[in-house]
Amino acid sequence: MNRSSVNIIGAGLCGSLLSIILARRGIKVTVLERQADPRTMQAAAGRSINLVLSARGNRALQYAGIFEHIEPLLVPMKARLIHHEDGTTELQSYGQREGEQIYSVSRAELNRILIQTAENDYNVRVRFQQEAVSYYPEEAVLRIRDHEKSADYDVKAGPIIGADGAGSVIRRAFTDAATIGPGETLLEHSYKELSIPSNADGSFQLEQDVLHIWPRGGFMLIALPNPGGDFTLTLFMPSSGKNSFAEIDSDDKVAEFFDRNFADVVPLIDNLIDNYSQNPVGILGTVRCKHWHDGDKMLLIGDAAHAVVPFHGQGMNLAFEDCVVLDQVLENPDADWMTVFEVYEAEQLANANAIADMALENYVEMRDTVRNPKHMLRKQLSFELERRLPNRFIPRYSMVMFHDEIPYAIAQERGAVQQKLLEELTDGVESIEQIDLDSAAAEVEKRLPPLH
Numbered sequence: 001m002n003r004s005s006v007n008i009i010g011a012g013l014c015g016s017l018l019s020i021i022l023a024r025r026g027i028k029v030t031v032l033e034r035q036a037d038p039r040t041m042q043a044a045a046g047r048s049i050n051l052v053l054s055a056r057g058n059r060a061l062q063y064a065g066i067f068e069h070i071e072p073l074l075v076p077m078k079a080r081l082i083h084h085e086d087g088t089t090e091l092q093s094y095g096q097r098e099g100e101q102i103y104s105v106s107r108a109e110l111n112r113i114l115i116q117t118a119e120n121d122y123n124v125r126v127r128f129q130q131e132a133v134s135y136y137p138e139e140a141v142l143r144i145r146d147h148e149k150s151a152d153y154d155v156k157a158g159p160i161i162g163a164d165g166a167g168s169v170i171r172r173a174f175t176d177a178a179t180i181g182p183g184e185t186l187l188e189h190s191y192k193e194l195s196i197p198s199n200a201d202g203s204f205q206l207e208q209d210v211l212h213i214w215p216r217g218g219f220m221l222i223a224l225p226n227p228g229g230d231f232t233l234t235l236f237m238p239s240s241g242k243n244s245f246a247e248i249d250s251d252d253k254v255a256e257f258f259d260r261n262f263a264d265v266v267p268l269i270d271n272l273i274d275n276y277s278q279n280p281v282g283i284l285g286t287v288r289c290k291h292w293h294d295g296d297k298m299l300l301i302g303d304a305a306h307a308v309v310p311f312h313g314q315g316m317n318l319a320f321e322d323c324v325v326l327d328q329v330l331e332n333p334d335a336d337w338m339t340v341f342e343v344y345e346a347e348q349l350a351n352a353n354a355i356a357d358m359a360l361e362n363y364v365e366m367r368d369t370v371r372n373p374k375h376m377l378r379k380q381l382s383f384e385l386e387r388r389l390p391n392r393f394i395p396r397y398s399m400v401m402f403h404d405e406i407p408y409a410i411a412q413e414r415g416a417v418q419q420k421l422l423e424e425l426t427d428g429v430e431s432i433e434q435i436d437l438d439s440a441a442a443e444v445e446k447r448l449p450p451l452h
Helices: 013-024 055-063 067-073 107-122 251-261 272-278 315-329 337-367 373-388 396-402 408-426 437-447
Strands: 005-009 028-032 051-053 075-077 079-083 089-093 102-105 125-127 130-136 141-146 151-156 160-162 182-196 210-215 220-225 231-238 282-289 298-300
Touching (some): 013 107, 051 315, 067 107, 220 337, 396 408
Parallel strands (some): 160 298
Antiparallel strands (some): 130 141, 141 151, 182 282
16 A cells, blocks of 8 residues: 555644654655744743653653653652642552652643654654645545745645644534544633742752642642743633632732632742733633544544543543554554554544543542542552452552553443442441451452453
8 A cells, every 4th residue: 555655734742743653664744733833932821731641651752762852851750749728738649569650741842852853853844834724525635824925725635644633623624423523522610820930949849759739629729840840830620600710800819719729839839910810711621533534535633533631641641642553553564544544543432532531530539539538548448459469450540540551441441340349348437457358359359350
């Protein structure tokens, strides 16, 4: 089959990594990006949302041979540090095995390195200020607006890979449910970014190797460390109603809201009132599709196919996993693009839907459940069961974050069984000493087959 060239729409994280992986295979890759070159400009204020790199994303970067370029950007986080309303803190470990940690990484810096690597090391052609303005499925033609030349031109699909993000122009061109069947669901919560600067000597003002969370029930504040000693803060809360972005509509209300809910962090925040008023409110949503490709002409990948809310830190990791899966399907030299797209979709679609569900559930855990003593008891019990039966019981969070060999769909399925078991075993007890661990292990063996 002819795999000589491909057009990728979008030079974000997914499109850039995919361009590297395909170029390594000898495919001539052109990437069209609507924005200006991010290497020549600063990230837009309030739009950077620091990302979490976990096992799946790590594996993809290793697979592409570029992890060593990314490693200096990573700040390890071994646990959540919960900041309670009374000013006390509580450390909640992510895992219990060596190396079970996640990493904070700057979206902007990561994107710059991926683009630089694609161009310099793999001869990928990246054209900026090339905006996809419309896609015509019947003709399989993409209309591009060249903002540098103030002119439009057409790109014939053959194929086109749409990595143009959650607002994908290509995906939105499909209204026929039988082809793509796209759906977008906005969360009734939004986000706003702030920051905590480093100390004068460049050191961190808060503990640096944890993800800080101020859970307050219906809303929360989180802080992720950056290599420069600063923290990116993100406030997540309802868009309207009580304790919402709509309600906090004046400087006085901003000050009162933060003093009441986040008193311990207020002295650390950089220019709270100014940054709050100047930084935009971002929307949060989930994208699902019935299919990701239109024959052999077009494929959606990354957020364009399956955007998820950020509360499990898996949007980038899933997109990077997409790139690996697609490339592995290309190992078959006899498969045409239609077959490649079909096999790729069959392997990843259920996984994308599974992590979309789990990400929504994790928002409730982060903003609310982590405050419940029963949550810590169940976490303690889950670690004990993992120690006793490591080939049968792995906490769902660990399956998602640390076990790239376990598909998201399997993690969701087994996680549901495990959650029910944990609830039963901790019903009416207050400490792990009150639980018959031998009987608990026997129940695990009865309900969960070994992991392969």
